[in-house]
Amino acid sequence: SQQGEEDPQALSIQEGENATMNCSYKTSINNLQWYRQNSGRGLVHLILIRSNEREKHSGRLRVTLDTSKKSSSLLITASRAADTASYFCATLGAASGGSYIPTFGRGTSLIVHP
Amino acid sequence: KAGVTQTPRYLIKTRGQQVTLSCSPISGHRSVSWYQQTPGQGLQFLFEYFSETQRNKGNFPGRFSGRQFSNSRSEMNVSTLELGDSALYLCASSLERGARGFTSVKGSYNEQFFGPGTRLTVL
Numbered sequence: 001s002q003q004g005e006e007d008p009q010a011l012s013i014q015e016g017e018n019a020t021m022n023c024s025y026k027t028s029i030n031n032l033q034w035y036r037q038n039s040g041r042g043l044v045h046l047i048l049i050r051s052n053e054r055e056k057h058s059g060r061l062r063v064t065l066d067t068s069k070k071s072s073s074l075l076i077t078a079s080r081a082a083d084t085a086s087y088f089c090a091t092l093g094a095a096s097g098g099s100y101i102p103t104f105g106r107g108t109s110l111i112v113h114p
Numbered sequence: 115k116a117g118v119t120q121t122p123r124y125l126i127k128t129r130g131q132q133v134t135l136s137c138s139p140i141s142g143h144r145s146v147s148w149y150q151q152t153p154g155q156g157l158q159f160l161f162e163y164f165s166e167t168q169r170n171k172g173n174f175p176g177r178f179s180g181r182q183f184s185n186s187r188s189e190m191n192v193s194t195l196e197l198g199d200s201a202l203y204l205c206a207s208s209l210e211r212g213a214r215g216f217t218s219v220k221g222s223y224n225e226q227f228f229g230p231g232t233r234l235t236v237l
Contacts, residue, residue, distance in 0.1 A: 030217045042118070042204055042228035043157075050223075088157065092216065095159075096173045102147065102216050102226070104157040 006089060006105040014113050019076040021108040023089030024069075027100075030092070032065060034074045037086045037107070046074075046087075081114045116141065118207050118229035126235045132193040135232045139186050139207030145169075146188035147212070147226060148180060151202040163188050164211040195236045202231045 093103030163182035206226035
């Protein structure tokens with residue numbers, strides 16, 4: 001099963017608006033990352049937040065982490081048409097053999113209209 | 115540095131056939147991980163190879179296998195293809211061997227760099 005679950009599944013906004021995506025996870029984590037994927041292509045790492053951090057900024061990106069609620073949010077401010085992509089949170093999850101594997105949520109599909 | 119490359123980019127096979135996909139990691143990276151991405155199941159971890167040995171494995175049947183060569187290049191193989199194997203197969207390379215999720219065995223963040231993927235269609 002998926003470790004991270006993003007919410008909403010899809011988001012449609014106008015250029016200049018802010019976009020907020022949320023992610024929930026199940027296990028204890030060392031860090032949580034957010035990735036972007038342009039249509040049918042590879043993933044690009046956006047930002048990492050460690051378990052002892054509550055908020056992190058990178059350009060127009062702001063990530064928050066609430067370990068007590070096992071949730072994270074990604075805010076993209078002043079969105080642009082080029083931000084149109086799918087966004088995934090990633091952390092760790094348990095494999096059937098008892099090991100821990102990289103685990104991604106199902107993603108939020110963001111469409112930014114010019 | 116050149117990024118992660120995957121070949122072929124697109125592939126069409128029929129049920130029952132087998133397929134081999136190739137991944138060349140970023141120069142100096144010794145770990146290669148493979149993922150399957152489908153609309154229904156999302157992005158799922160297949161396995162990780164480091165120093166020519168499989169180090170971690172996701173929840174996939176034995177039809178999915180891989181190997182890594184001494185130059186860190188990796189291949190994955192899917193035998194007896196099923197319709198449900200149609201997916202985007204992504205390869206990611208990283209400097210170190212993974213331990214817990216994206217954490218390296220040294221305890222540091224082990225960033226993964228993804229290739230563009232191979233789109234496999236099974237008819």
